[in-house]
Amino acid sequence: MQRRTFLSGLLSVAGAATAAKLAHAQSAQSGASSLNPEVVKMALKQANEPAPKIEKLELSNAEWKKRLTPAQYSVLRDEGTDRPFVNPLNDEKRKGVFHCSGCDLPVFTSEMKFDSGTGWPSFFTALPGAFEKKRDFKLIYPRSEYHCVRCGGHHGHVFNDGPAPTGQRWCNNGSALVFKPLA
Numbered sequence: 001m002q003r004r005t006f007l008s009g010l011l012s013v014a015g016a017a018t019a020a021k022l023a024h025a026q027s028a029q030s031g032a033s034s035l036n037p038e039v040v041k042m043a044l045k046q047a048n049e050p051a052p053k054i055e056k057l058e059l060s061n062a063e064w065k066k067r068l069t070p071a072q073y074s075v076l077r078d079e080g081t082d083r084p085f086v087n088p089l090n091d092e093k094r095k096g097v098f099h100c101s102g103c104d105l106p107v108f109t110s111e112m113k114f115d116s117g118t119g120w121p122s123f124f125t126a127l128p129g130a131f132e133k134k135r136d137f138k139l140i141y142p143r144s145e146y147h148c149v150r151c152g153g154h155h156g157h158v159f160n161d162g163p164a165p166t167g168q169r170w171c172n173n174g175s176a177l178v179f180k181p182l183a
Helices: 002-033 037-048 061-067 070-076
Strands: 096-100 106-109 131-136 143-148 154-159 169-172 177-181
Touching: 061 070, 070 154, 131 154
Parallel strands: none
Antiparallel strands: 096 106, 096 177, 131 143, 143 154, 154 169
16 A cells, blocks of 8 residues: 555646646746846856855754744755645736845845746745755655755755756745845
8 A cells, every 4th residue: 555655746836837838838938038138247246256155054943943933944944845826926027136034144145936837836046155065865866955054944846947048946945035126
């Protein structure tokens, strides 16, 4: 019974990944053409600058539970995943900056965001030095997982199926982000 459950779950993940790729291919064509070339150049320049030194924030589990909502705690501290198409930041279109909901570190700008069609906020790059990456084998195949450099909070995974200019899709859990619009 466990083997059947495992195999059916694996097939569901493969089917969802294929559907997401198809949806992404369609939305990336329309989304990539709407990116302002000057903004893209600026974002890439920022991404290639040396990362600033950021002091680590270390709290006990009890302190994190006081500071975060249950959804934020699940994602940031337990490496959970938001359900797709649920978080309002997936549809956020205003100009502004996305911050880590655990420690308020700026991690993305609105110019880096694109509609991936996956149901999670997606970005083609991140602010310099905002994240540390590690390999994740939770779905059997290796993925590049990223965590906030300041608080260590889990944000999501980087995939190589994003739009130009980087070809990357930083697929972020909405619960791990706070959006601050520009005035």
